[in-house]
Amino acid sequence: MDGVVSPRLGRLRPSTRAPRWEPGKACLLLHGIARRRADPSVRSGCRALWGLITVGVGTCAVHRSDVDEAIEVVAYRPEWADQGLALTRQIWRSLGTGVADVQHIGSTAVPGLAAKPVLDVGVALAKARWPSAARLLEGLGFTDLGAAGVEGRRYLRRRDRLPSANVHLLEPDQSLWSDNLLLRDYLRANPSAALRYETRKRDAARCYPTLLSYSAAKDEVVRELVAEARASFEGPRDVPRRC
Numbered sequence: 001m002d003g004v005v006s007p008r009l010g011r012l013r014p015s016t017r018a019p020r021w022e023p024g025k026a027c028l029l030l031h032g033i034a035r036r037r038a039d040p041s042v043r044s045g046c047r048a049l050w051g052l053i054t055v056g057v058g059t060c061a062v063h064r065s066d067v068d069e070a071i072e073v074v075a076y077r078p079e080w081a082d083q084g085l086a087l088t089r090q091i092w093r094s095l096g097t098g099v100a101d102v103q104h105i106g107s108t109a110v111p112g113l114a115a116k117p118v119l120d121v122g123v124a125l126a127k128a129r130w131p132s133a134a135r136l137l138e139g140l141g142f143t144d145l146g147a148a149g150v151e152g153r154r155y156l157r158r159r160d161r162l163p164s165a166n167v168h169l170l171e172p173d174q175s176l177w178s179d180n181l182l183l184r185d186y187l188r189a190n191p192s193a194a195l196r197y198e199t200r201k202r203d204a205a206r207c208y209p210t211l212l213s214y215s216a217a218k219d220e221v222v223r224e225l226v227a228e229a230r231a232s233f234e235g236p237r238d239v240p241r242r243c
Contacts, residue, residue: 067148068212069159071116073205080108083163084119091121091167094136100124100172105180107201110187114198118157119165122180124172130154137167149212152176179226186229193225 084104092102106120107113125133134144134154142156153176154169170177187194204217
C-alpha cells in the first residue's frame with residue numbers, strides 16, 4: 001500500500017492522496033541515473049523509459065501538433081541582443097499607435113544564458129487589438145497560432161527566415177506580461193539563478209527534444225524563479241518607452 005512517513009508517529013500510514021504524474025521530474029531523474037551509471041544496460045533502459053514518457057506527454061490533452069517542434073539549447077550568442085532590439089523596433093513600427101510596450105523577453109534576452117536559438121518578443125497590447133496586430137505580423141512572415149495552449153496570450157512564430165522568432169501578444173495589465181519582464185530582469189541581475197535555470201534547461205533538452213515536453217520538464221523551475229523575482233523586485237517599474 002502506498003503511504004507517507006508520519007513525522008509524529010515515525011511509521012508509515014496509508015495516503016489518501018492520488019499520486020501526481022510529473023513527467024518532467026521523471027525524465028530528469030532517469031537522465032541523472034543514466035549519467036551516473038556506466039552499465040550499458042542501465043543507459044539502454046533509461047532511454048527506453050524516456051521514449052515511453054515522451055509518448056505519454058505527446059498524446060495527452062495539451063498536445064498540439066501545429067505548435068510542437070524540435071528544439072535545441074545552444075550556448076549564448078552575442079548577436080541575439082542586437083537582433084532582439086532590431087526586431088522589437090520593427091514590430092513597434094509595424095503595429096503603430098496603441099501599443100503599450102514591446103520588449104525582447106525570454107532566455108535570448110539574458111546575456112550569457114544558453115537558450116533555444118529563437119528570439120522571443122512580448123507585445124503589450126489591448127486584447128481587442130490582437131486580431132488586427134496578428135494580421136500585421138503575418139505581413140512580417142509570422143504564423144498566427146492563437147493561444148497555443150496558454151490562456152491570456154496570442155502566439156505567433158516565424159521559422160522560414162532569420163532570425164527565427166516568436167511574438168507573444170499580451171495584455172499590459174495582466175501578470176503574464178509583468179512576469180515575463182520580472183523573470184528576464186531577475187536572471188540578468190542574478191548569475192546564480194541564471195545558472196540554475198540553464199542547468200535545468202540543458203537537462204530537459206537532453207531528455208525532451210520537442211517543445212511541449214521540454215517546456216513541461218522545466219516548468220517547475222520557471223515557477224520557482226518567477227516567485228523569487230516577484231519577491232526580489234519591489235516598487236514601481238520603469239515607464240515603458242518607444243524604441
